[in-house]
Every structure is written in C-alpha cells, then in structure tokens.
Amino acid sequence: MALPIIISVGMGKVVYDMWQSDKYEKKARNINYEAFSIVESAARKSREEYAKTTQTLLKLANRKKGIMNGSLPKFLDVYQKIIRINFQEVDSSAQDRALVLRENSLRGIDQMISVSGVSMSDKEIVGTFLFSWEYGGLSGAVKKEAKINLDLAYTRSDEADVIARQYETAQIALKGIGDKAESFLKLLAQMNLLFLKSIQHTDKIIDSNGFDRQNYSTDDKKALMSCINFAQAIKDILEAPLFEADGKVSRQANRALAVGDEYIKKFQRVS
Numbered sequence: 725m726a727l728p729i730i731i732s733v734g735m736g737k738v739v740y741d742m743w744q745s746d747k748y749e750k751k752a753r754n755i756n757y758e759a760f761s762i763v764e765s766a767a768r769k770s771r772e773e774y775a776k777t778t779q780t781l782l783k784l785a786n787r788k789k790g791i792m793n794g795s796l797p798k799f800l801d802v803y804q805k806i807i808r809i810n811f812q813e814v815d816s817s818a819q820d821r822a823l824v825l826r827e828n829s830l831r832g833i834d835q836m837i838s839v840s841g842v843s844m845s846d847k848e849i850v851g852t853f854l855f856s857w858e859y860g861g862l863s864g865a866v867k868k869e870a871k872i873n874l875d876l877a878y879t880r881s882d883e884a885d886v887i888a889r890q891y892e893t894a895q896i897a898l899k900g901i902g903d904k905a906e907s908f909l910k911l912l913a914q915m916n917l918l919f920l921k922s923i924q925h926t927d928k929i930i931d932s933n934g935f936d937r938q939n940y941s942t943d944d945k946k947a948l949m950s951c952i953n954f955a956q957a958i959k960d961i962l963e964a965p966l967f968e969a970d971g972k973v974s975r976q977a978n979r980a981l982a983v984g985d986e987y988i989k990k991f992q993r994v995s
Contacts, residue, residue, distance in 0.1 A: 766891035773895045777902040781966075782846055784905045784912075785853040788962055791916050792840035796833050798923050799955050803830075805930045806948055810937050820937060823945065825952050833959055854905075854966040904973050908966065911984045915961065918991050919954050926951040950991075957987050 803825060811820040825833075844852060926948055933939040940948075961984050964976035 762885065762888045766888035766895075770891040770895045770898070773898040773902070777898045777905070780902045780905045780909070781850050781854060784909050784966070785849045787909060787912050787916075788853045789840045789849060791912065791919075791958070792836040792962060795916055795919055795923070795958075796837050796840075796955075798920070799951070800833065800837070802923050802927050802930070802951065803955070805927070805935075806952070809930070809935045809940070813937075820945065823948055823952065825955060829956055829959055832963060833955070836959070836962060901967075901973070904977070905966065907981060908977070911981060911988075912961070914988050915954075915958050915984055918988065919958055922947075922951045922954050954987075954991075957983065 806823060809823075811823045839852065929940075929944050929947055933944060961980040964980040965974050966977045968974045
C-alpha cells in the first residue's frame with residue numbers, strides 16, 4: 725500500500741519540479757525580453773540621433789567646403805584688384821596702407837581653396853573640414869557604440885539598465901554635437917551671404933573708381949577694408965575645427981561662433 729503512495733508522491737514531486745522549472749524558464753525569458761526591449765529602445769533612439777547628427781555634420785562640412793570653393797576664389801579675384809590700387813605707395817596714409825590682407829591669411833585662403841577642390845568621400849569631407857585629426861568617428865562620447873555588447877542584456881535586467889544608460893548618454897552627446905553643428909550652419913549661411921554682398925559691392929567700387937587711390941572717398945576705403953576684414957573673419961571661422969580629438973567642441977569653434985555673431989551684428993548696424 726505504501727509503494728503506490730510513495731510512487732504517487734514521487735511523481736507529484738517530479739511534476740511539481742517540472743512545473744517550477746518551466747515557470748522559472750518563462751520568468752527568465754520574460755526578464756530577457758524586458759532587458760532586450762530596454763536596450764533595443766535606447767539603442768534605436770541612439771541610432772536615430774546618430775543618423776541625424778551625421779547628416780547635419782555632413783551638411784556643415786559641405787557648406788564649409790562650398791564657401792572655400794566658391795566665395796573665397798571670388799574674394800581673391802577682387803583682392804587682386806584691391807592690391808593694384810596704389811594704396812601702398814610711400815606717401816600713402818597709414819589708413820590706406822592698412823588696406824591689405826595679412827600674408828599668412830592669404831596663404832591660408834589659398835590652401836583652403838586648394839583643399840576644397842580635392843575629390844573626397846563623405847567621411848573624408850567631414851574629417852577634413854570639421855575635425856582637428858584624422859576622422860575616425862563622431863566623438864569620444866559615441867565612439868564605442870558599435871562595440872556595446874547587447875548579449876549582456878539578455879541575462880540580467882540590471883545590466884540592461886546600465887547599457888541603456890550608455891546609449892542614452894551617447895544620445896545626449898550626439899544631440900549636443902548636432903545642435904552645435906546647426907549653430908555653425910546658420911552662422912556660416914549668414915556670414916557667407918554678407919561676405920558675397922561685400923565682395924560684390926567692393927568690385928563695383930573698384931570698377932567705378934579704377935586703380936588711383938585719389939578717386940576713393942573715405943566711405944569707399946571703409947567698404948574695401950570691410951571686405952578684407954570679412955575675408956579674415958570668415959577664414960578664421962572656416963579653419964576652426966569643430967571638435968577636439970576627445971570629441972568635445974573645440975575652444976576655437978566656440979570662439980569662432982562668438983566672433984561670427986558679433987561680426988554679423990556689427991555689419992548689420994552699419995548697413
């Protein structure tokens with residue numbers, strides 16, 4: 725009599741153990757699914773921000789390249805006319821002799837024009853015109869995105885939370901980069917528009933007055949000086965790397981933004 729009972733109890737234990745095992749397995753699967761969902765959601769948002777930021781950076785790099793390849797040669801054509809005017813003669817005033825671009829700035833503009841004419845891939849364009857080192861990724865904040873190990877998230881939800889926070893941190897860093905790039909895009913668009921107007925205005929003044937400095941009024945000379953100063957300012961902005969090697973926005977970039985904003989305000993006040 726005892727044997728069937730023992731067997732029955734034994735079978736019940738086996739069934740119970742199997743039921744418990746199945747329950748634990750389902751719970752583990754649920755935890756893994758939740759962990760995967762947490763990480764996948766964070767990763768998706770990070771990828772979307774990455775794609776958006778990449779496009780903004782490429783747009784900014786192409787804008788810089790376009791100014792170097794378009795506006796700067798137009799300025800040099802006009803500048804060749806400015807230096808033909810006899811402002812540099814010994815009997816000229818100090819103000820007249822100041823109507824010249826610094827030699828190192830002239831060389832820098834020539835180099836920019838030369839580099840901008842080289843055929844490049846999108847990656848090379850971004851690296852050349854936005855970074856101060858050979859391009860290898862968007863920033864230090866997101867350089868490891870492809871190396872984050874999602875497998876860790878499949879076993880423990882606490883690890884999934886850690887990885888998700890890494891993605892969220894990368895997303896915030898990417899947004900900061902994108903926002904700064906957008907600021908540069910707007911600044912360069914405004915600067916380039918005013919620069920081209922200044923070049924055109926200077927060209928008309930020279931065509932009207934010729935190459936004898938005696939024909940130039942004080943306002944004419946101010947217009948020529950403004951064009952030269954504009955070229956210097958935009959050259960400084962164009963050559964400032966947007967990022968340092970660690971992915972942070974460079975001090976030169978922040979300074980260029982401030983100088984550019986001030987220059988636009990100053991130009992608009994006198995216009």
